[in-house]
Amino acid sequence: MTEIKFCGLKTGRDVAAAVQAGARWTGYVIFPASPRHVTPALAGELAHLAQGTETVAVMVDPDDALLAQIRDAMRPDWIQLHGSEDPRRVVQARAYARQGIIKSVPVADASDLEAARAYDRVADMLLFDAKPPRGASRPGGWGETYDYGLLKNLNLSVPWLLSGGLDASNVAAAVAASGAKAVDVSSGIESSPGIKDAARIQAFADALAQPAPGLT
Numbered sequence: 556m557t558e559i560k561f562c563g564l565k566t567g568r569d570v571a572a573a574v575q576a577g578a579r580w581t582g583y584v585i586f587p588a589s590p591r592h593v594t595p596a597l598a599g600e601l602a603h604l605a606q607g608t609e610t611v612a613v614m615v616d617p618d619d620a621l622l623a624q625i626r627d628a629m630r631p632d633w634i635q636l637h638g639s640e641d642p643r644r645v646v647q648a649r650a651y652a653r654q655g656i657i658k659s660v661p662v663a664d665a666s667d668l669e670a671a672r673a674y675d676r677v678a679d680m681l682l683f684d685a686k687p688p689r690g691a692s693r694p695g696g697w698g699e700t701y702d703y704g705l706l707k708n709l710n711l712s713v714p715w716l717l718s719g720g721l722d723a724s725n726v727a728a729a730v731a732a733s734g735a736k737a738v739d740v741s742s743g744i745e746s747s748p749g750i751k752d753a754a755r756i757q758a759f760a761d762a763l764a765q766p767a768p769g770l771t
């Protein structure tokens with residue numbers, strides 16, 4: 556079974572839909588420039604509703620004060636570092652999460668995968684995401700795709716998630732191409748930036764329950 560992280564949840568309704576669809580992880584973006592931004596206090600309330608899921612605080616180069624704020628308000632299972640945090644900073648941030656750190660790695664071509672090696676065994680999980688468009692105001696959540704097959708046969712010691720431009724129409728093929736055991740999605744389950752759609756959330760989960768196109 557492919558595990559799912561539904562990311563960028565902002566309302567109790569979003570959380571209920573993600574739980575109903577069988578989310579393993581629910582993600583909350585704490586980054587004011589994002590259309591998915593929630594305050595630490597709201598992230599705490601939503602995480603409380605997300606019973607049965609592992610909660611993820613998604614942050615971009617957070618300082619210690621913000622990490623402490625999110626720890627106290629939300630007590631996240633995971634902190635996803637989605638900025639330019641180096642391996643040393645990943646180790647420091649670990650103290651603020653109950654289970655560990657997910658480090659994002661932006662991918663456009665094969666050379667980008669080398670960067671992931673520096674975080675293997677340093678982060679507890681990796682998340683391979685598309686590189687944001689040039690000049691972007693935030694590092695994730697753009698619905699950009701890349702060649703998911705680049706991830707096939709990655710030899711890493713830690714688990715990883717496939718992310719970037721996934722939706723119900725392409726996720727099964729992306730899993731087949733990459734060999735991913737877990738996936739992350741945000742804009743592919745929205746009707747417009749920051750507005751989650753319960754039907755798209757369920758359709759995404761349903762797509763993973765079907766055989767990939769071309770496979771029987």
Ligand SMILES: O=C(O)c1ccccc1NCC(=O)[C@H](O)[C@H](O)COP(=O)(O)O
Pocket residue numbers: 562563582584586589590591613614615637684693694695696697698699718719720721739740741742743
């Ligand atoms: O989603 C955002 O707005 C965001 C802002 C700042 C940092 C990270 C952000 N998202 C991180 C995620 O984990 C997204 O799910 C990931 O980038 C994939 O997004 P999408 O291509 O839209 O599915």
